[in-house]
Amino acid sequence: MIIVMKEGVSRAQIDHVFDRVRELGYKIHPIYGEKRTVIGAIGDERGKFRLKSLESVPGVESVIPILKPFKLVGSELRKEKTVVNVGENAAFGSDQFVIIAGPCSVENRDQIIKTAQRVKKAGARLLRGGAFKPRTSPYSFQGLEEEGLELLAEAREKSGLKIVTEVITPQDIPLVARFTDVLQIGARNMQNYALLKQVGLLDKPILLKRGLSATVNEWLMSAEYIVSQGNPNVILCERGIRTFENSTRNTLDLSSVPLIKKLSHLPVIVDPSHGTGVPELVTPMSKAAAACGADGIIVEVHYNPETALSDGEQSLSPDQFDELVKALKPIIKAEGRTL
Ligand code: PEP
Numbered sequence: 001m002i003i004v005m006k007e008g009v010s011r012a013q014i015d016h017v018f019d020r021v022r023e024l025g026y027k028i029h030p031i032y033g034e035k036r037t038v039i040g041a042i043g044d045e046r047g048k049f050r051l052k053s054l055e056s057v058p059g060v061e062s063v064i065p066i067l068k069p070f071k072l073v074g075s076e077l078r079k080e081k082t083v084v085n086v087g088e089n090a091a092f093g094s095d096q097f098v099i100i101a102g103p104c105s106v107e108n109r110d111q112i113i114k115t116a117q118r119v120k121k122a123g124a125r126l127l128r129g130g131a132f133k134p135r136t137s138p139y140s141f142q143g144l145e146e147e148g149l150e151l152l153a154e155a156r157e158k159s160g161l162k163i164v165t166e167v168i169t170p171q172d173i174p175l176v177a178r179f180t181d182v183l184q185i186g187a188r189n190m191q192n193y194a195l196l197k198q199v200g201l202l203d204k205p206i207l208l209k210r211g212l213s214a215t216v217n218e219w220l221m222s223a224e225y226i227v228s229q230g231n232p233n234v235i236l237c238e239r240g241i242r243t244f245e246n247s248t249r250n251t252l253d254l255s256s257v258p259l260i261k262k263l264s265h266l267p268v269i270v271d272p273s274h275g276t277g278v279p280e281l282v283t284p285m286s287k288a289a290a291a292c293g294a295d296g297i298i299v300e301v302h303y304n305p306e307t308a309l310s311d312g313e314q315s316l317s318p319d320q321f322d323e324l325v326k327a328l329k330p331i332i333k334a335e336g337r338t339l
C-alpha cells in the first residue's frame with residue numbers, strides 16, 4: 001500500500017505513521033518529495049486491508065494499493081529514476097550511455113589485459129569477463145575461477161576500467177565480491193532465489209540478466225528479490241529470449257526496454273552479443289538499443305575471436321568494436337546522451 005501524507009505535515013506526524021505501519025507488521029519505505037511525503041508499506045499482501053485504517057490518522061491523506069506485484073522496483077511508488085554508480089567510471093540510468101565490453105571468458109593474462117586496453121581506448125567504461133562460466137555442456141570450458149578473478153583485477157589496475165563478472169553459486173559470492181565491482185547474475189540463474197537473496201545483502205551493484213524464458217514481470221520480480229534484501233543497485237540486462245526463431249541465437253526483445261522504463265525506475269542495458277549470437281547483428285542492435293532508450297550495452301569482444309574458449313562465434317574483434325562505437329555515436333547524441 002502507499003500512504004500519501006498531506007502537504008505540510010509535521011515530522012512527528014510522519015513518525016507516528018511509521019510506528020503504526022510497523023505495528024501492523026509492514027516495512028516502511030518513505031519517499032520525501034518536495035511537497036509531500038509518501039510512505040510505501042511493504043509486506044504480506046494478505047493483511048493489507050488493515051492499513052486502510054490509517055486513513056483516520058492525522059496527517060494522512062489517503063491509503064492506496066500498489067497494483068503491481070513488484071513494489072520496490074516499480075514506478076508506482078518511486079517516480080525518480082535510480083542511478084547506479086560504479087565508482088567514478090559509470091552512472092547507469094543517467095545521461096551516460098554506458099558501454100561494457102570484453103571477452104565471454106577470461107582465458108589468460110595476455111588476452112584479458114590486451115582486450116581491456118583496446119576496449120578502454122574505444123570508449124568502454126567497464127570490462128566484462130567470466131571467471132565462473134555456466135556452460136550448457138559440463139565438458140565445455142568452465143572458467144579459470146579464482147585465477148580468472150585475479151587476472152580481471154590486474155586488468156582493472158592496468159586499464160582503469162571497472163570490472164563485471166558472473167557469480168553462479170551463493171557460496172562463491174564472498175570470493176567474487178572481493179574482486180569485482182559489479183556482480184552479474186546470468187540468464188540461467190535469474191530465478192535462483194537463494195542467489196538473488198544473497199547478492200541482495202551486498203553493497204555492490206548487480207547486473208541482472210533476463211532469463212531465457214522469463215517474462216518482463218518475472219524478471220522484475222527477480223530484481224525485487226535483490227532490492228527487498230536492501231541492495232537498491234540493480235541494473236537490468238535484456239539479453240534475448242528463446243522463441244521459435246532459430247536463425248539467431250536468441251530473439252532480442254528490445255520492446256522490453258521502453259516497457260521496463262515505463263514499469264520500473266531501474267536502469268536497463270542490452271546485450272546484443274548473446275541476444276543475436278551473430279557478430280554482424282551486434283552493431284545494428286546496439287544502435288537500436290540506444291535509440292529505444294537503453295542505458296547502455298554489454299558486448300563480447302575478443303582480441304582473436306577465432307581462438308576464444310567460449311562464444312568466439314559471436315564476439316567482435318577490437319577493430320570491429322572500434323567501428324561499433326563509431327557507429328553508435330550519432331545515435332547516442334541524438335538521444336541527448338553522452339558516451
Ligand atoms: C555471459 O554474459 O557470458 C552469459 C553467460 O550471458 P547469459 O547469462 O545472458 O547467457
Ligand code: MN
Nearest residue numbers: 104300310311
Ligand atoms: Mn558469452
